[in-house]
Amino acid sequence: MLLEDPLIHVVPWVILLLPLAGFTVLALFGEWIKRDKEDAGAGYIACFTVLASFALSCWTTLRLYGLVGGPEGLRFSSPYLGFEWIEAGGFRVPMSLLVDPLSVVMILVVTGVGSLIHVYSLGYMAKDAERVSYFSYLNLFTFFMLLLVLGGSLPVLFVGWEGVGLCSYLLIGFWYKKDSASAAGMKAFVVNRIGDAGLILGMVFVFHQFGSLDLVDIATNAGALAAEPWGELGPVTIAGLLLFLGACGKSAQIPLHVWLPDAMEGPTPVSALIHAATMVTAGVYMVARLAPLYHQSETAMAVVAVVGAATALMAATIALVQTDIKRVLAYSTVSQLGYMFLACGVGAFGVAVFHLFTHAFFKALLFLGSGSVIHAMSGEQDMRKMGGLRGKIPVTFWTFAAGTLAIAGIWPFAGFFSKDEILLGAWNAHQRVLFGLGLFTALLTAFYMSRLLFMTFFGSFRGGSEAEHHVHESPLSMLGPLVILAIGSASVGFLNIPRFVAPVFRLPADHGHHVGWLPWVATLSAVAGIALAFHLYLQRTDLPGRIGTALAPLRSLFEAKYYFDHVYDGFTRRVVVGGSESFLWKWMDVGLIDGAVNGLAASWESVAEGARRAQTGFVRAYALAILGGAVAVLGYLLWS
Amino acid sequence: MDAVLFYVFAVLAVVNAVLVVAQRNPVYSAFCLIAVLCCLSAIYGLLGSPFIATLQIVVYAGAIMVLFLFVLMLLNVKREERSPGDGVRLKAAGFLLCAVLVAQAGAVLLRARPGGTGAAAYDASTRRMAEILFSPYFLYAFEATSVLILSAIVGAVVLAKKEL
Amino acid sequence: MEGLTELQVELLAATVKVLLVVGVLLGLFSGMTYVERRLLAFMQFRLGPNRTGPLGLLQPVADGIKLFFKEELMPAAANRLAFLGAPVVAIATAFMAVAVIPYGPPFEAFGRRWQIQIADLDVGLLFLFAISSLGVYGIVMAGWAANNKWSLLGGLRSAAQMFSYELSLGLSFVGVILLAGSFRIADIVDRQAGGFWNWNAIVQFPAFLVYSIAACAEVSRTPFDLPEGESELVAGFHTEYSSMRFALLQMAEYVNMITVAVLATNLFLGGWHPGVPGLPAEGIPGFVWFSAKVGLILFVFIWLRGTLPRFRYDQLMSFGWKVLIPLAVLNILATAAVVALARR
């Protein structure tokens, strides 16, 4: 009955193509729209397309809800808009979409949070000179993100993957006149390339293994493969690891996490949309999407889990010492993404998606809230110059507080449910060490987020009286999304996302039993973190400095972000640049290749010097040559 | 009767062709070429292709050669001047190669078995020609010729006009 | 007729036909010169030649005698071969064209069916077109051979003019051919039987219009007589000709004019078919109808000469290329569409 409804075949394409249409209009007629001085026109067009997409996504979800029992999902290629994209021998890639519970959850996040952030941008970017291109980029990003989550096969997903990477680059470097912004854009782009190489190689392995790149085909066939135990390096493991490398790049996991904190150079709504809620979760989405594949390889799962846990812990520790409000949030994002991978690694894919879903809400809320704070502070991002903003910008404060409670995991906020389930998953997988790491990270999370909250909104204002005078609440277009997201952060935890998406993963039923004491322990650690922050940053404000001095080596390690950037920089300078210069450039290019090419050219020149004498310029001489050729050919034919 | 006519026209054609080449005056060459074309038209008729025979007259004699004569008169072309030792080597080489070519092809012709069946029911009427010309095999080529001719017209105008 | 082989009958009939047609045409030529001069004179309120014989009817004979006995002149710088050959080419092409045109309805005699036509070709109209395209050579040769700038200019003008108008002439045929589905002129005539509303002059009116104008230009009659425009080019391509050669060129021109008139009768005015239905077929023989129509057209030619001024050269060219040819092409498109739809 569902499949017979013709609308269901068309609507996903409309969802996908609406933002593209918005982008096209803005890109083509941008100059014309700009002519209107008051122009909110561009923003309204962009908001409308995404809101319409969101409405259609809701419709699709409701239609699909009746079909949750079946794992197949709906594959849309023909008959309406799909077409054969690549066809080369046995290699077929149809331009098809896949609509199943997982992708529906994703498009709800992308279009829902996306449209809120579009609306928020109306206020936040109101004074920017290049609003039109900003909104066209946002729309283009939404299109690619939707293509990524709706794509029915890996290559289609890959197109979206690269597309969001491009948009991310454009938006990080949106204020391209600032050197640090364009450098951050390039850094994101280059680091992502490394991950993308892994993704492409992974796709090659997958194709070799399954003979198809269709996501449903992979999911169906993966179960038939022999499971590869810990330590074995079979094709499934290699494919899984390579694909995970791609996920690391996109989702900022060790060792490719270095670009995300720098990406905060972009406008804050962009950070909220791309670098917190949607694009950076693409890696989690992909791993979850390929859950049947990962499930067959213990090694790959272990690597995912360990990398996730390590990233979570490392990013949380770095966040402890950051003073830039957005950087704290950026490291928090990296940390939470690590959490999601930890969930994947212990086999709780549904929980990972659940956390992705809740995280999208509260992290978008936090970023937008920080944007509102920055807006209020006229661009100041350093927490040490804030304080006591609670009374001046109350709406921002209350929504921000809701976000903090959500990420810390206090009942009934969303983070409580998803984080709790992740820890439960780790416990049930008998990974005690990972469980311990997760629990400790939860404590750290609660601590640094409370520190952020207290330093910003409590105490007394430290930014000087003139700045204090300018502090003002944000316009309604910014506060509206904040309120909606705050309500969402408080309530979406009650949705049973893991059960909704479970059919997609085709895994054996979960035998894990419920652990009664776990929620109490988790809440306790969160409360402990908050209490510690309250003590250190509101009661004994002299203590943090002294602790820092006492633990100087640790502190400098955190502040240097574990020296990743130094090592990469050194490697790039010494090996890549130096090696390229002395070997590739001086020896290979100049000596070998240029030498060969020039030598060839020189030898041809001497040959041509003689040969060009044949070009007499006399027509009849040419005619004679033609005739001679005819005679020769005829003679050869006669003779043979 | 037909055979006699064929040889008469063949000899006429060859004689006139030689005159085309041997003349120094281009206008005479043109007149001789017209004669050759008319002889060929007659031979086409004798070979049972009235359509091609007529076309030969209309297109070659009636259009192309008029154009040649027109240009010759417009430019008032004079006899070729005789200049001593002009391209003797080229001429000798050309003569030699032409002779070799004719000898080679002649050898092929003379060696070949006289095989042609000369199919009894040879219908080369205009209607038949039209049917073949407008069959799917040749239709697109036929349509393409119209484009060719149009571009030739435009090209000719652009080339020959002093200022556009 | 018994005792003769088929071939001998054919040869005999052909000879008789050729003699008949040539004789009639020569008679018509001399008659035409007289009629034209008299009619023109009347149109200009003059009398014209009326002294030689009754009503001046012997004037053509006198002209002939004069031309026969005049001295043959050839310019010293003329190209001898071409100068001598030009009138021959002109008259030969003129008479060749005549060969494929029918002059009357078929009739029965000696137990055989006869057609007043020298050669009944399958591709008759195409052949006619081919021959008429050769007609320009006589004039071009004459103009070039005399080595006289007026002659050369006349020859060039004539070549360009005939070249241009031959296109519209040929295109005007196409509609007629499409309707009849045949190149045979007799078939085309037969399609127009039954009444004047079947005549191509009505059915193919645009083609008729194009043909009339292009035919005038093709035979270089006023208002298209630029190749021999007296006031500009002395006498055009035949400036240097005299005596019998002049007569031959003149004859070729008149024969061409008659051919064009006969062709118009056949293609557009229903040939030998009476235009009025219900007339007893035996009452007036087809040949009479035919002659009457040809005579009418010839009269129109003379009438035009007496009435219209001459075109300017550039007007002539742009009219031919920019008006007549597009008109003819449009007519072909429309006709082809109608024929294709009717066949479906």
Added chain:
Amino acid sequence: MDAPGFLQHALLLSLLLFGIGALGVFLRRNVITIFMCVELMLNAANLAFVAFSRAHGTLDGQVLVFFVMVVAAAEAAVGLAIVIALQRHRDTLDVDAFSLMRW
């Protein structure tokens, strides 16, 4: 006309005309005459087509002749326009005068 030798003789005639035309290209220096010699060669080829068409009893050869004629007409139009342009620029029609396109 069905004598078997006929085709051979028609082809021989074609060959002779072709040879004469080719020779003319080398003997003459006037661009227009050379052009006419090329036309002569084209006609020789046409004759061969018609003869073969007759021998095979199919009309394809004649259709080909039709296309050759069309191309020849187009070629003549453009070629003679070029000749006029040449005469206008260089005031001569001697082929050897046009040898700018050399080393």
